[in-house]
Amino acid sequence: MIGDHLRDLHAFLTVSEEQNFTRAAVRLGVSQSALSQTIRALEARMDMPLFLRTTRKVSLTEAGERLRDAVGPAMEDIQQGLAGMSALRSRPAGTIRVSADEYAVHAVLWPALPAFLASYPDIQIEITTDYGLADIVGQRYDAGVRRGGLVARDMIAVRIGPDIPMAVVASPAYFERHPKPAKPQALIEQRCVNLRLPAQGYFAWTFRKGAQEQRIKVEGQLVVNSLPQLVEAALAGV
Template identity: 80%
Template structure:
């Protein structure tokens, strides 16, 4: 019934603006007889005439004038709102809320964001950094970024980065004091800087060589919850770090850090951007394109 009333009011406004059933019917794309029947039905429900019909002109009655003053501004607001929504589709805007772990922000999101924000000034991006497996639906995020194996099967996931080899690194001064481990199990004799994850506790160090895999719980004096802090601690000679190789590559090339156990590197799956199994907003479509590029 509400939809019928809205269509009847649209018909009423068209006739009142055109002062003609013929012109109004053409504007609405209906026959003149169908339009006349719609107006008669509206007048019967309101129990009062809305138009005075002559052979030359259609004009409003006093009741019609009052109805026009009442519904005309509201219908105009609706038209403007729909026009704005259409413009929004053509020129994406709004806020994208994204949950990502720290390294994903550093290595995947941040390199793409400056150009993306410059290209779409009406889009805002809000990023929450955490290592937990956030419920992006319950927490009202538009998307999340995690390694592929951590993404729930009921999500749509898009690969946005390369596979991620890990590296064990330390400062040259540290190795002068403590020597270099040749095998993963020798790490128990070293100060290792641990990463604490919110749900899983201390992050286990995983190594792989050929078909052999080792997962170790290492120990040390320092536990942090930030990879960037761990890298700085390693550079200061406070222990060994197990971090994405790309994160420390510049420090390895400069000599500030030295990699050990290179033959035992473990490689994690790539980062994926994921979102619920529903139509994503235009702004998110554009961000996906930017990240894949």
């Protein structure tokens, strides 16, 4: 019903601009008789004449002028809004909100961002560094970068990088004070730096050999909550 009213008002405004039913009908792509019927139906609903008709031209009545002044600007806004939506379909635009931990931002996103931003100048990227692994849907993110084991089963996941290798490392200064561990169990005797993830507690030190998996609970004086801090601590030999 609303769509019918909008079409009728659009026809009314076109006739008021052209001041001629023939030209208005051509512009609207309808027959002159169909356009005349549309205007008569609109006048009947409003219970008042909107046009003064002569053999050569049509002009607005006082009621028609008021209707034109009332609905004309609104119709222009609608047309501009629809044109803007069409532009979105033909050219990607808008804001993409991404949640990722600090490592993923630097190792995965940063290398790809320059080319992406250059290819899509109307897109704005908003990156939130988050070790708490935010609820992507609940907090209205468009995408999230997660390690494979941390992706919820109901989410659509696409691999965007290779497997991330993990290694036990220490600085030369540390090994000047402590023996090098020969096997995972020996880490229990070492001063390790733990990584605490906000939503998961301590990051598990997990080792795999073939089909066997072993988790070692390590101890140390320092606990951090980001991978860059972890690397800095190891380099400092703490």
